[in-house]
Amino acid sequence: MSLIVQKYGGTSVGTPERIRNVARRILETQAEGHQVVAVVSAMAGVTNNLIKLADDVTGEGFPTEREMDVLLATGEQTTIALTAMALNSMGAKAVSLTGAQAGIQTDGVHTKARISNITPDGVHELLNEGNIVILAGFQGQTSDGRITTLGRGGSDLTAIAMAAAIDADLCQIFTDVDGVYTCDPRVVPSARKIEEISYDELLEMASSGSKVMQSRSVEFAKKFGVVFEVRSSLNNHPGTLVKEETMSMESIVIRGVSLERAQAKVTISGVKDVPGTASRIFGAVGQANLLVDMIVQNVSKTGITDISFTVHKDDVAKAEAALRPVMPDLGEGVTLEATDGIAKLSVVGIGMRSHSGVAAEMFKALSDSGINIEMISTSEIKVTVTVAEGDIDRAANVVHEAFGLGAA
Amino acid sequence: MSLIVQKYGGTSVGTPERIRNVARRILETQAEGHQVVAVVSAMAGVTNNLIKLADDVTGEGFPTEREMDVLLATGEQTTIALTAMALNSMGAKAVSLTGAQAGIQTDGVHTKARISNITPDGVHELLNEGNIVILAGFQGQTSDGRITTLGRGGSDLTAIAMAAAIDADLCQIFTDVDGVYTCDPRVVPSARKIEEISYDELLEMASSGSKVMQSRSVEFAKKFGVVFEVRSSLNNHPGTLVKEETMSMESIVIRGVSLERAQAKVTISGVKDVPGTASRIFGAVGQANLLVDMIVQNVSKTGITDISFTVHKDDVAKAEAALRPVMPDLGEGVTLEATDGIAKLSVVGIGMRSHSGVAAEMFKALSDSGINIEMISTSEIKVTVTVAEGDIDRAANVVHEAFGLGAA
Numbered sequence: 001m002s003l004i005v006q007k008y009g010g011t012s013v014g015t016p017e018r019i020r021n022v023a024r025r026i027l028e029t030q031a032e033g034h035q036v037v038a039v040v041s042a043m044a045g046v047t048n049n050l051i052k053l054a055d056d057v058t059g060e061g062f063p064t065e066r067e068m069d070v071l072l073a074t075g076e077q078t079t080i081a082l083t084a085m086a087l088n089s090m091g092a093k094a095v096s097l098t099g100a101q102a103g104i105q106t107d108g109v110h111t112k113a114r115i116s117n118i119t120p121d122g123v124h125e126l127l128n129e130g131n132i133v134i135l136a137g138f139q140g141q142t143s144d145g146r147i148t149t150l151g152r153g154g155s156d157l158t159a160i161a162m163a164a165a166i167d168a169d170l171c172q173i174f175t176d177v178d179g180v181y182t183c184d185p186r187v188v189p190s191a192r193k194i195e196e197i198s199y200d201e202l203l204e205m206a207s208s209g210s211k212v213m214q215s216r217s218v219e220f221a222k223k224f225g226v227v228f229e230v231r232s233s234l235n236n237h238p239g240t241l242v243k244e245e246t247m248s249m250e251s252i253v254i255r256g257v258s259l260e261r262a263q264a265k266v267t268i269s270g271v272k273d274v275p276g277t278a279s280r281i282f283g284a285v286g287q288a289n290l291l292v293d294m295i296v297q298n299v300s301k302t303g304i305t306d307i308s309f310t311v312h313k314d315d316v317a318k319a320e321a322a323l324r325p326v327m328p329d330l331g332e333g334v335t336l337e338a339t340d341g342i343a344k345l346s347v348v349g350i351g352m353r354s355h356s357g358v359a360a361e362m363f364k365a366l367s368d369s370g371i372n373i374e375m376i377s378t379s380e381i382k383v384t385v386t387v388a389e390g391d392i393d394r395a396a397n398v399v400h401e402a403f404g405l406g407a408a
Numbered sequence: 409m410s411l412i413v414q415k416y417g418g419t420s421v422g423t424p425e426r427i428r429n430v431a432r433r434i435l436e437t438q439a440e441g442h443q444v445v446a447v448v449s450a451m452a453g454v455t456n457n458l459i460k461l462a463d464d465v466t467g468e469g470f471p472t473e474r475e476m477d478v479l480l481a482t483g484e485q486t487t488i489a490l491t492a493m494a495l496n497s498m499g500a501k502a503v504s505l506t507g508a509q510a511g512i513q514t515d516g517v518h519t520k521a522r523i524s525n526i527t528p529d530g531v532h533e534l535l536n537e538g539n540i541v542i543l544a545g546f547q548g549q550t551s552d553g554r555i556t557t558l559g560r561g562g563s564d565l566t567a568i569a570m571a572a573a574i575d576a577d578l579c580q581i582f583t584d585v586d587g588v589y590t591c592d593p594r595v596v597p598s599a600r601k602i603e604e605i606s607y608d609e610l611l612e613m614a615s616s617g618s619k620v621m622q623s624r625s626v627e628f629a630k631k632f633g634v635v636f637e638v639r640s641s642l643n644n645h646p647g648t649l650v651k652e653e654t655m656s657m658e659s660i661v662i663r664g665v666s667l668e669r670a671q672a673k674v675t676i677s678g679v680k681d682v683p684g685t686a687s688r689i690f691g692a693v694g695q696a697n698l699l700v701d702m703i704v705q706n707v708s709k710t711g712i713t714d715i716s717f718t719v720h721k722d723d724v725a726k727a728e729a730a731l732r733p734v735m736p737d738l739g740e741g742v743t744l745e746a747t748d749g750i751a752k753l754s755v756v757g758i759g760m761r762s763h764s765g766v767a768a769e770m771f772k773a774l775s776d777s778g779i780n781i782e783m784i785s786t787s788e789i790k791v792t793v794t795v796a797e798g799d800i801d802r803a804a805n806v807v808h809e810a811f812g813l814g815a816a
Contacts, residue, residue, distance in 0.1 A: 016461060016464035016465045017464075019465050020465060020467070023465075050486070053424060053486075053490055054489075054490065054493060056424035056425075057424045057427050057428060057431075057490045057491075057493060057494040057497070058493050058494060058496075058497035059428070059497055060497070061496070061497025061498070062497070063493040063496075063497070064492070064493050064496040066503070066504075067489040067490075067492045067493040067496065067504055068489070068493070070485060070488065070489035070492075070504050070506075071485075071486060071489035071490065071493075073485070074482035074485045074486050074489075077478060077479075077481070077482045077485070078458070078461070078479060078482050080478065081462075081475040081476070081478035081479035081482075082461055082462065082465045082475075082479065083465075084472070084475045084478075085462060085465060085466050085471040085472050085475040085476070085479075086465040086466060088466075088469070088471075088472040088475065089465070089466035089467055089468070089469025089470070089471070090469070095474070096474075096475055096478050098478075098555075101553055101555075122553075145509055145530075147506075147509075
């Protein structure tokens with residue numbers, strides 16, 4: 001008998017009928033001889049309704065974050081009760097637990113708390129008594145008893161953290177996709193589902209546009225060695241197993257290709273190559289809370305260089321507004337230019353650590369198809385380029401094919 | 409500075425705008441120099457929606473009571489968060505607490521738990537820090553951390569129990585009526601609001617049809633000496649103060665008149681007047697979970713007597729079904745008869761302890777108006793009769809007038 005943690009998102013529990021489907025799937029898992037802890041999110045739409053109510057009662061003001069957490073936590077509490085009673089009505093022994101009841105302790109940063117500790121004695125006890133445990137995702141409590149929520153991707157995090165705390169054999173993240181793909185199948189029709197992927201590869205793919213899971217949950221899984229499977233709640237196909245890298249994984253050079261549209265490039269030209277320049281630029285951008293990616297600066301021979309970075313195109317105006325006040329500090333003749341209409345393409349794979357020529361092969365594939373590369377940036381297991389947004393689908397297909405990622 | 413507990417029901421917090429009105433009233437109370445703990449119910453309609461969801465997910469089955477409590481408790485949790493954030497948005501310091509967070513401990517009887525203990529240290533601490541405390545009504549938790557709800561009238565009970573635990577100076581129960589009236593003003597236009605009433609009088613009026621508050625809350629207030637005021641959330645009129653009886657209260661013989669429609673009379677005739685007969689009859693009725701009232705048995709001279717009682721008319725069939733199996737045990741010639749179309753009329757007042765002739769005066773007023781009395785039953789501070797349902801409005805008016813209860 002093994003111990004399995006399952007996680008079902010808001011769409012999977014979006015209606016009473018879907019909750020009954022989830023209950024049946026949990027029952028099947030138990031019937032296969034497993035102990036089950038199922039983490040559930042708020043029913044789709046509920047969180048937005050609660051936010052609307054909060055806006056309505058606060059008028060011109062803003063909801064306090066402490067109270068926002070008390071409010072939002074009711075969403076998951078509703079789902080755990082409904083899921084447990086659905087299971088009970090099917091003859092199963094099931095018991096619901098809120099985050100607080102399950103011993104999930106967090107820091108006090110309301111609306112985006114971090115899990116600081118889990119005391120899973122109660123969960124173990126309920127499991128040993130033969131119960132299925134239905135656990136509220138996304139929530140916990142502080143050491144002094146305040147209700148907290150974990151922010152975006154919080155229910156995935158609850159599942160993975162609880163799997164670590166109770167030493168589960170497997171953690172299954174049920175979503176609306178079959179698993180992690182070599183590329184987005186809507187863009188690259190020959191893309192296929194990846195059977196196994198390392199934490200680092202999934203992290204790099206997530207950070208470059210493959211929105212299967214939030215990075216913080218993958219990082220947590222990596223830190224505590226939690227093996228998890230991303231799979232569909234709509235069918236019974238096996239999904240993608242995410243785990244520590246193995247020797248055999250390295251034989252595949254590139255695991256997948258990810259892409260991100262709607263990017264913009266901001267270039268500051270003619271800056272002096274002296275200490276403090278980059279810090280001044282990115283200090284200003286950081287204070288504006290903008291997510292900056294792909295910072296590129298070339299070596300200068302003349303003491304004058306250009307610095308470029310990408311942001312989402314919706315953030316261009318904010319980036320320009322943040323930078324304008326620091327422009328005078330950067331010296332005379334410095335110019336600021338922003339252009340959108342670009343997209344990012346990345347190839348990711350731990351195998352590239354032991355294989356040379358990955359970047360060259362990627363550039364050749366693009367060049368052979370007449371696709372121009374604007375910026376280049378690399379990490380240990382990822383090569384990223386920017387291309388014109390109109391070229392991105394074609395670029396993804398040629399690179400996907402060049403690395404032989406398509407179905408055999 | 410005094411400490412006030414206020415309670416606002418589901419209608420008072422039924423919309424975001426109404427929650428803002430409640431917030432303003434709480435602020436006014438604070439501005440008068442008081443510390444405030446406000447107990448709130450679920451927004452009107454929310455509980456019914458949750459029950460509907462529970463029915464939907466359980467299909468043919470029944471929701472488990474443990475999970476029903478987890479589900480229903482979200483209703484009040486939503487309201488406390490919204491009320492606290494409304495207050496915060498108006499510049500006040502307010503903090504919400506669930507029943508569990510407020511230290512309200514109950515027994516483990518889900519959906520109708522009893523409060524076993526309150527540890528109000530956290531509430532005191534928050535008040536001393538200058539906070540308004542917004543407390544979830546209707547809920548608590550067991551000593552082993554399960555969420556419980558208190559059943560009907562639970563929010564009133566929360567308010568009164570918390571007022572006792574923190575030694576509040578006053579507890580205000582806000583409802584949609586101005587207070588307790590000498591009779592239902594829809595029936596008796598000259599009825600007037602009572603300024604002060606004793607616990608016992610309110611209990612007797614509640615048990616005979618005046619549905620201002622559930623008896624359990626009044627009993628709790630009596631036990632712990634909690635003075636409370638029933639008043640309207642729609643205006644600023646003073647309400648009715650409910651407290652231990654005082655000497656001055658006794659000068660008024662009758663405090664009020666209450667009535668209850670849709671009653672039925674069940675009579676078992678010709679039973680032997682021997683020990684065990686009543687127990688057999690009411691044991692059977694009690695097992696069917698029927699609320700029985702006004703049991704009347706006359707002294708017998710022949711060893712044969714009749715036993716009558718009233719039930720709600722909707723329960724007549726159940727009462728007959730429950731009694732039929734025990735009829736053979738009651739002896740030969742025993743008959744069972746049930747008739748509906750009757751109503752109960754009661755006069756209540758602690759003054760009648762020291763004044764004779766109350767019953768006689770009531771009977772004379774009815775007789776003078778040609779209204780026939782069927783059954784009579786009396787307690788120390790109440791006289792109840794049944795009349796034909798068609799006569800009840802007229803009966804209430806003539807009795808109300810006979811005791812001089814109308815506006816001066």
